[in-house]
Amino acid sequence: MKKLTYFPGCSAHGTSEEFDSTLKLVLKTLDVVLEDIPDWNCCGATSAHVMTENLAYALPMRNLVLAEKLENTTMGIACASCYQRMKVTKVHMDENPELAKRINTTVVEEGTYQGKVDVKSMLQYFYEDIGVETIREKVTKSLAGLKVACYYGCLLTRPKNITNFDSPEYPVSMDQICEALGATATEFDYKTECCGASFSISNTEVVLNLSGQILAMAKESGAHAIVVACPLCQSNLDMRQPDIEKQQGVKYDIPVFYITQLMALAFGNPIDQLKFPKHIVPVEGALANIGKIEPVAEKVKKPIKAVEAESEVK
Amino acid sequence: MARVGVFVCFCGANIADYVDVPQVVEEVKRIKEVKYAIEYKYMCSDPGQGMIRDAIVQYKLTSIVVAACSPRMHEKTFRKALSDAGMNPYLLEVANIREHSSWVHQKDKKAATEKAMDLCRMAVAKSIANEQLHEISVPVTKRALVIGGGIAGIQAALDIADARIPVVLVEKSPSIGGKMAQLDETFPTLDCAQCILTPKMVDVASHPYIELIPYAEVLELQGFVGNYKVKIKKKASYVNFKTCTGCGACWQKCPVKVPNEYNMGIDKRKAIYTPFPQAVPNKPVIDAEHCTMLTKGKCGICAKVCLPGAIDYKMQDEIIEREIGAVVVATGYDMWDPAPYEEYGVGRFKDIITSLEFERMVSANGPTNGVPQRPSDGKVPKNVVFIKCVGSRDEAKGIEYCSKICCMYTTKHTILLHHKVHDSHAYVFYMDIRAAGKGYEEFVKKAQVDTGTTYLRGRVSKIYKKGDKLMVRGEDAQIGQVVEVEADLVVLATAVSAPKDNPELARLLGISYDKYGYLSEAHPKLRPVETAKAGIFLAGCTQAPKDIPETVSQASACAAKVCGLFAGDTMKKDPMVSTINNEYCSGCQNCVKVCPYGAIVTDEVPIGHGSKELRTVAKINEGVCQGCGSCVAICRSMAINLAGFTDPQIINEIVSI
């Protein structure tokens, strides 16, 4: 049994609740126990470093310090954006102890930063710590027949000197995992193009344009669905898809799965636990390709409960 | 008792205005060894030298001091004057009273004069300790080794051989010709590379003074300038060149297919092969890696079909040794591998090729008979995008420097494309067009006008697939817009990089190389063809990227250097080298360690006169010694001395003030 410090990230209780819950299903199968960082706070996302320098370090710093209270050496992060802020902070602090000391003054109560916890995205954790082979072994319901375009976005593999994971231009980790699940990863050249990220709300037209291109390329590559490991990418590609279709006058209906959803599915979890109904773009079409699966349960749990449940954890 | 003559020069007004020359003369006359002292307007002039000659004879002088300008200026002149008077030229000392006194103390005549006196005293004192020295003559082996059979090596070999100096030309591949043999046409004149190269290749093969050793490499080099010994490994070709007629029956019948290096792997060759039709020597070799007879002991077809029975599967590598006097290194360059350009999809997209692959395609004797084709589907491309500076000027993914030839060969490629596919259109992504060279800019202009090529100023950032097209995205900085070109074929102008085994070669030759792996010249401006090691010269791209004309000129320059080196039967050498007194030498070998030239080796001498027992002493090879004096200063037992700068000489100078 493995243990892993876990940073859910704000969206885990909102837009990407399905990411969070399916992740837990997957880790159960992989026999990994998550330990949430007690009383974690937002990483500051893009806004913090856009507006100010110190806060952008301070917010993640608090979580890093809190994480050091747990004895695990690795912190797994679901949200790509949280992952990057956390990792950037860690790298910069480790490089520059002076800066670390200065930033630490903002969170003295929590403790002093020692930099002993490594930060990994869940994708990285699956790929490096679990391993594609182990994943393949756990597969009970092969996804053979499903063609997916693996979309990594900006933050999982860039900048190279920070993440130092996979290739910044043409990463393959997620593709390999999907292949392990039985699905076919298409040759998709927009793997790491930006989806518009934080402009989702403040500058929607950009998002519509960029995400639109990505959808188009995914279709081009002959994929039935897109697979992501980032809540923001998911909501941009999924929630905004109808708008994009309206704007471009094209019909894509390409569902956008979280890698964990597909893993959970392949690991044989009952489909009604996979939160497919949360998708704006219906998934049935795509899933039809992997042959017969148990019908999707209609009833969706009230998310509000989930929130309370989550934030009270431990 | 020494008899010194001192000659003080006015140097017109240069010295006389600021130094009281007559007073200096009076002063030196007070030194008892000085038997003759006189001043004159211009010592370096003929009458001046005449005075020296006469005085030597008349006063039986044993050493001469000329107080004038810097020895770096006229030492040679005055030395000649001495030898003309039948005196050993190394008995001369020059007191530098111009650069070191009159010119730098113009405000204080008294001080300048006193200093001049001191300088004269020092020179006199030193000259008293001077000894007769005689130019060292080192025997020379008049044979040159040329490493590399590309255009550089070919040119150097021919030029040297034409001077009736034997040349050993070593080429690692089965045929000479190098990269140039792979080219179709050459810029800026567009004459066919084959047509101008192959005659030279044939000349090499038939030249009475050239020994061509193909399919071989240099293993080891020993000795020093004029007297090197080289070990060459001749790889087993499994074909007896003496009996082989080059009929080609063997490779026609050979069943094993291997990617063809000559055509950049676009088509296949056989396991027994001649690299290309015009190869020199035009004899096949067996590729031991792939030949099933040599690997598995099956097949043997070539032996069966070979009428003269030239095939010999038992053949072994042989070691050839030669004595040579000089080396020309011409190992050329490698094409840089663009794999790091992931954003271009290099390796994923078949229809992205390198410039040399394109060169082979458009070449008449190439794999596609001169018509460019898409590797993916064999279609003839209409829209071709050329991307410059792939690897060049890119610290992140490639190399810092500019490869120098890409701008021009890309221009050439646009023309060739235009010739071969009339309805094609070329797009060139560039950062700068560097067309410095005779007729180059004109060539570029002509190409742009004639072919109507679209030039886009910017680095390509991404290539992705759309249907069977490649979408090439870059900024055109001219209009400040991002443009995407729908391409059938993309040609990468990949960088020129140093041969990957240059460092190893440099080590075994004992020369230095830079951070890129290019071999280093002795001086970036004034000695661009010599290396720091005497008798080893550089030709072509092995020293830095260059185009064919430059390469050829450097090769000829090497030839000139070699001929100069071999001009006499022996090499004259400055006698100011270190000498060892075995009586004092304790054999500690510190000198061996400090000598930058490896000129000092150990030797065994009898402990005492006629005794059998031996002891170790240091031995200096005066042929190699350059006379720096490191060994003299390091020697504890003062067994070593540097002729011309002996301890007595310098100490005399010091104490004479």
Add this chain to the structure above:
Amino acid sequence: METEVKDQLVSIEKPELVAPPNWEPVIMGILCNWCSYAGSDLTGTSRIQYPPNIRIIRVPCSSRVDPWFLIKSLQTTADGVLVSGCHPGDCHYITGNYFARRRFLVTKKLLNFVGFHENRIQFSWVSAAEGPKFAKVVNKVTEDIKKLGPLHLYKKENFDKK
């Protein structure tokens, strides 16, 4: 008895040692042929003026400079020594000046140890193109030595005779 001896002792008077009247320092400049000596020539050809106290000795390479030369100079006439060679890496003899540098540091330590002020022995890199720099160096060295004063003192009467 004792007293007599004492008187005798008293009667022996120590000779008064002084520097030469209007003393000017003598500086021994040992320059390598390829860089520093050429540099000093350039100083001359470009007519850059510097104090006349330096006496220049030419050696092929700074690595030829034997510690003995420095000691001898200071022991006989010189009030200070300047050794100058090619810039590190530019040595005409590839590595000579590196040896020179190390050897020089050791010598300097030794001379300091036996009581010579460190400024009496100086080392510099001057290339063949650095005429002005050579002048600067000489200026500095000369000033330093002037500050330190004469190294060699003589019996007063020596000068009276002259």
Add this chain to the structure above:
Amino acid sequence: MITLGSQGKNTFLEDVNKKSGANVLECYQCGKCVSTCPVSQYMDFPPREIMQMIKLGLRNESYMANSHWFCLTCSACSGRCPREIDIPAVMEAVRHLAIEENYINDSKKVKEIRKFHEIFLDMIKRYGRNYELRMMAEFNIRTRNLFKDMHLAPKALLKGKIPLGVKPLKSAKAIKRMYEVAERLEKNK
């Protein structure tokens, strides 16, 4: 027309280099960043031009450009820059300088972007975490665009994409203090 040579020492370049840790002088204008940047088409001046403007010391022009507000810090450019210049860091440096020196770009888009980030940080200050609905609402209110994305709301709510609950972090105090200290750090830097 821009007149050069009059402004003397290029302090702007120094400021940017110091803040970003990059060296803008290394840029040789190849334009790879421009065609890489997903939003360069929306920028007044694409990254390459900003670099040049910094070299020319055009402080105000650079501050007032929307480029650094549009930069998504996707780091695609820096990953491809042949001179390995950290372009996002440069953009950030320009933005931070602009903020510190209170340059206000009042184009609608930039205002909205800035507003969004301010609201976001405000959320965190108050709750320690971010709550999408609350934020969207606030954003719409503050940008006087009540019905933006409303068409999404029903679906999103129904599907539980957006939680209604807002539950302040237990140690919200810690966060508030963090903000204060951070601000102080910003000031005495």
